[in-house]
Amino acid sequence: MASIYDEMNEKTKENIQKSFLQLLKEKPFVKVSVRDITTIAAINRGTFYLHYEDKYDLLHQMEDTLLRGLEVHLQRLKPDVLLLEAEKGNISRFSVEVFRYIQENVELFQVLLGEHNQFGFHKRLKHFFGNHFIEKIVQNQHFFQDLTIPKDYLSSFAISAFLGLVEQWLDNSLAESPEEMADMYIQIIFFIRKM
Template sequence: MASIYDEMVEKTKEKIQQSFLQLLKEKNFMKVSVRDITEAAEINRGTFYLHYLDKYDLLDQMEEGLLLDLEKHLERLKPDVLLEEAEKGNISMHAVEVFRYIQMNAERFQVFLGENNHIGFHKRLKQFFVEHFMDKMMKNENFFKGVAVPQDYLSSFATSAFLGLIEQWLENGLAETPSEMAEMYIQIIFFIKNL
């Protein structure tokens, strides 16, 4: 039941979010004022406060939305197969889907992970990977047998490395395809194997 009021609210929120995103491309989150946002969105400043507590709340909701959509995207595309593969330790099929989603939402990822932003999203995304990939793999006893490294360090190492690949990809303006990125990921693992 999307009433005309709901649509009105949605349209206003989208204007706010879009204007905010553009401003974050130009300058630091801390230097973007609510004034700036509402002027760019061509709405009254009071209207902003009808929808968000402050600009932190706005950023938080936008980051949260992006991660929730990523979760849905992954779930939609892996009823069983991908999950089983992941639990066996084959991460590449998941990886390609992550790269694909990031490509589809490159603008937001570039801004949220970029220099003008708060460190919050980096940590959030890392935590997302830990929960969605590492935790599942950790449960597979066979996969991690004989490793003398605590799980939290192993998780942090692996997810940071993966995130490092993503951040470089975004910095390079997504010059590679998602498949190429996943292939590169495998290649690096191979390289380390043959050290």
């Protein structure tokens, strides 16, 4: 079914996304116009609207792709192991996979979570992790049962803490390896325990 038209279509979309990303590195989202994008992509402005409703749609689709990729990435490499390990309290494997995926998509993550973060991707990421992992962990863990703190607060606390690490990593231009980051994550937890 992959006709030559589908290929053209795909190529143009990639061209648009690449140009868009390039612009987002230079200036904030609000300052990027469809004109800018199509000028850099060297295509007609009307062509843009054949693929996307507007620049918000473009951004949203790129976010979707990124999150879907993360989901697939996690499910493919370790089908159920991750969740099982996570439920046992072992977050190491889980987190290293996340850090790896981020490393593979640095540019986009840096732009979406970076200084000009003027689109609520932070919130989307929070919801993603919340729906996919943390809440399951928080709900299933037997030793969470006797905790008086509401689950939603604990969940939001944990995810944000993790995202805090990720954001700092991105700010540091990925100076550490994914393994080092996963290690750091564990160490912080241990550190708090011994406090």
